Amino acid sequence: MxxxxxxxxxxxxxxxxxxxxxxxxxxxxxxxxxxxxxxxxxxxxxxxxxxxxxxxxxxxxxxxxxxxxxxxxxxxxxxxxxxxxxxxxxxxxxxxxxxxxxxxxxxxxxxxxxxxxxxxxxxxxxxxxxxxxxxxxxxxxxYRYMPPVAKLIEIVKAGEVGPIRMVAIREHRFPFLVKVNNWNRFNANSGGTLVEKCCHFFDLMRLFAGANPVRVMASGAMDVNHKDEVYDGKVPDIIDNAYVIVEFDNGSRGMLDLCMFAEGSKNEQEISVVGDIGKGEAFVPEGIVKFGTRVAGRDGVQTIQTVDKRIKYDGLHHGSSFLxxxxxxxxxxxxxxxxxxxxLIDGLVSVAIGVAAQVSIEQGRFVTMEEVLK
Incomplete structure (x- = not known):
């Protein structure tokens, strides 16, 4: 053997x-x-x-x-x-x-x-x-492998902030890039913005919470991007901003704040996790993690510059694709x-949360994961 x-x-x-x-x-x-x-x-x-x-x-x-x-x-x-x-x-x-x-x-x-x-x-x-x-x-x-995110995952898994109660993820970035035949301009091709782009963040929420989603509420729209574009007589229908709330079966909650016309942001992703005894934050592309406890307070917050020496190519995703x-x-x-x-289950659930969020926007209500998965 x-x-x-x-x-x-x-x-x-x-x-x-x-x-x-x-x-x-x-x-x-x-x-x-x-x-x-x-x-x-x-x-x-x-x-x-x-x-x-x-x-x-x-x-x-x-x-x-x-x-x-x-x-x-x-x-x-x-x-x-x-x-x-x-x-x-x-x-x-x-x-x-x-x-x-x-x-x-x-x-x-x-x-x-x-x-x-x-x-x-x-x-x-x-x-x-x-x-x-x-x-x-x-x-x-x-995104799990981005060095600051991986460090935050490590802190959470070590129990340093206690059981997670809240996960907040902000992605403020540029609009969707141009792809071959502009396929990513339409929900039918991409699955919708909250599936195409945000499955990353729903996966991270589930990972941090250590639980499975129960129901989803979202509000979003196509307010700025792609409104003056026409392809084969059709105007794009992908949303460019949203708030999404995800409730998990252990009582924790996640929240996504997405804006795709925010090129003036210092960080593209900002992730906050709060537990019973502390809080951790990750910032991309700064590569910084901040971590503190309730007992130590503001003066006790540590700032860690994250580096993964295994990365030989940073590429488009800050070395995460290499890892x-x-x-x-x-x-x-x-x-x-x-x-x-x-x-594959991680892939399935991350898509299902995105689908639930898209349905929630369309119908203006909480959407249970049970109805989406069935």
């Missing part, structure tokens, strides 16, 4: 990327910076020729030969890779994941968030994956003893 494990450790893990737009190429760069861990990207699939050309150029600059395909089924049938990264547009995730899971050759999967755009599709992927114990699937909720890959690679090489840290 030890000899077999050692042989597996020495084997180069070969990756294929499905969807090589901005995020797909970001994954390629992260994996290049992991090359000392015996990984390589050997193939890519994308129906958009300019994206494929950009990926080819990037791979060649790394001296990585890259086989390219216009469709994901051709990539799977090629047998070239062991692991597949799904970083295609949100609305394509469901069918691609079902095809990967059903394929005779097992491929481990890292799928970008959101897992799928609807709860039924997420549940079908979860059910399909249960029948393939030879496949591991990790969901790309990489995500490092974590997933470890799980792949230790299959049977190590499961992915961010699994």
């Amino acid at each position: 030890a000899a077999a494990a050692a042989a597996e450790e020495e084997k180069t893990v070969k990756y294929g990327i499905i969807g090589v737009g901005m995020m797909g190429r970001e994954h390629l760069i992260n994996l290049y910076h992991l090359r000392d861990h015996r990984v390589s990207v050997v193939c890519a699939a994308d129906p958009h020729p300019p994206s494929l050309d950009s990926a080819l150029h990037l791979a060649h600059s790394f001296n990585w030969p890259l086989h390219v395909f216009s469709g994901h089924k051709e990539l799977l049938d090629s047998g070239l890779c062991d692991v597949v990264i799904v970083s295609s547009p949100n609305m394509t995730h469901y069918q691609i994941l079902i095809d990967i899971i059903a394929h005779p050759k097992p491929h481990h999967v890292l799928v970008e968030k959101p897992l799928c755009t609807t709860v039924p599709h997420c549940k079908q992927v979860v059910d399909a994956a249960k029948k393939r114990p030879d496949i591991m699937v990790q969901v790309g909720l990489e 995500e890959h490092l974590n997933f690679l470890y799980a792949i090489r230790n299959k049977g003893t190590k499961a992915p840290e961010v699994d």
